[in-house]
Amino acid sequence: MADQASEEEVLLAKRIISAAERHDVPALKVLLKEGSANVQDPTATAATSPLHAAILSCGEAKDGKEAGDDAVQTVELLLQNGAIWNDLNREDETPGCMALRLGQKKIYDMMVEAGVRAELLFNKMQALGLGGDDVEEVEVDEEPEEQPAAKKQKVSEDEAQAVQGAVEEQVLDDVSLDNKAYLRSQLRYKPGILLDESDNAVMMDWETEIMQRHAQTLIPRAGLKVMNVGHGMGIVDTAIQTHDPAEHHIIEGHPQVHQRLREQGWYDKPNVIIHEGRWQDILPKLVEQGVVLDAIYYDTFAEDYAALKEFFSEYVIQLLASDGKFGWYNGLGADRQVCYDVYTKVSEIDLHEAGFDTQWEDIKVPSGLHGSKQWEGTRRPYWTIDVYRLPVNTFVK
Template sequence: MAELDATAVSIEKILAACTAGDTARVRDLLDAGAPASAQEESTGESALMRAAAAGSAEIVALLLERGAPWNALDRKGRCAGEFAVDAQSQECVDLLVNAGVRAQLLFGILDGGASTEDRSSEEYLATTASFKDADTLVDDNGDAVMMEWETPLMAAHADVCVGAFPHDACGHLKDRNDLRVLNVGHGLGIVDGFLRNYASRIAAHCVIEPHPDVLKRVDSQTEKWAGVTFRRETWQESLRDEKFGPFDAIFFDTYAERYEDMRQFFRALPRILAKGGVFSFFNGLAPFNPFFHGVACEFVKCELDSIGLDCDFVPLQVDQSAHDDKTWDGVRRRYWRFDAYHLPLASHKTT
């Protein structure tokens, strides 16, 4: 009992010292055995959150060094990074992002082994997918595979593929009329529809799509997709073809896959993406916490850099309809909550 009281007192003391931004006191308390991972019982606020809220980069660094978890959540589901953002302390934000990226690098995981979808890709591909009102594709669990509110984002992704997006990383493609473009995952065909608007500049438009119900719809729209090559298989199968590629632009947007799967696709990029070519993907990384999302983007940047791609994330405003409750009527799970979308734009380094 006496020991429990002593721990409670030391937690209270370290939390107070963090709030006061008193580095010397925090160091003394840690040296005397106070836990760096201390969290207040009722609110769940941690020492790291208190230090971040106080904008004390020195204490944040000290706590991280002593093992405070960068990703602990309080009872409202907020992490230390969000406290740092609110306190407008860029130094604390940077320290916490770096701690997150390092942790991901160490453990080699992004989704902690758990997919955001609660079914495997094999399961999804073996079950029915249906088109609701022509503007939503749902799996047989009632989860949305693709929705119309993403249309402006898909337009931007298509523009990236042909150099029509205002960014230096893809600008060099805009004068080409021999482009080889790959889209992985047809879904509602939105991005492919936008790409057809540039048909005169695209010499080869290839789509990988394995789901029989999606392909059935493709087959009912032969005129719309004239000139497009469909590989009726998974991207994993396409990659086994040694003659596959190279492409000048690749867009990746699949479903029911883990981060680890996309990472496997990343590893093939040096082979299937031409030098100077551009790569982008639907950025639904860590979609429920803006700070974790930021860490995930930084992490992907490191991963792509290590295989020879420079990656930038371009912020875009998300269509208002994504926030309208009606948009999600009949969809089991709302998969998007942010105002901003960070469009990944990676280019294959030429040197």
């Protein structure tokens, strides 16, 4: 009976995928009453989900002609029945990646909106302490420099639990998965790059133009009080100094970075105040002291989006002057265009809820960055897309 049931499940999966591929909405509605929108055909050489099949069969958009209404309705139906927006096929493509590659803009936009809805719900569940079987996957920050809220890696729920267990034992194969593990790890400064103990690029010099532009957008004139969280290679702090701030606060948690700050004379600069430690410990004290700042920039490493959200919704709103500006290194999900677009929208929604207006400026990253030799010796590239979206946030008037 077990073999027969297994055969029935395989047959149902094949029928669901076939209906999705044909954009047969009536048949799909019936089949989804019996099976899942996330089935895969285990007998296929290129197993894929119904959502991937529906998008792939749209083909490449040519001469501005995109998918028809039947395809759009098929994708909508699958999403309504729980299809996972960032599920991966064997080619390591999400449905959104596939739609983007095929030039199917309408379908791609649908995937971005589905991702935004899913991530907002997931983040809300996390905030409420919910999860478990209700959550298909969790996000863990992977990158450098803060990885800020910037570089992220998807892991399954089981993997996340394993990571947490490893953290508790103070043993991690990848220290970027936990901020405290990162702060205990050994860093390596090399020409043009800062690496952590697990070979993650914490910061790279290709980001210099971006950091300089952040400083320009946040500090319109001399004599302002400025704070940067996360020194790393010192790129943005060097840029901040060119704008002659009256006060320049730097929060940095890593002991080796403290040593580099001493070696480079940052502690001796008359307008610079170094705060050694994690921002989670330092900012409450600054709030108690009544510190008010004209500009705040955030670029930490080994912290996820939840940390960024806590930063602006709990502390920036208390520390920033009414006419001040707040920015952060926007590298969330920058290893996939669809993930980057999703988290750009998620952050804008959450910022607005916290009382901020957000303006975006598009900056092209250096050509050939993806796949270049710059990433040799690193664990993984944290940036693979063509445009950086620079955020400037001010309080809603």
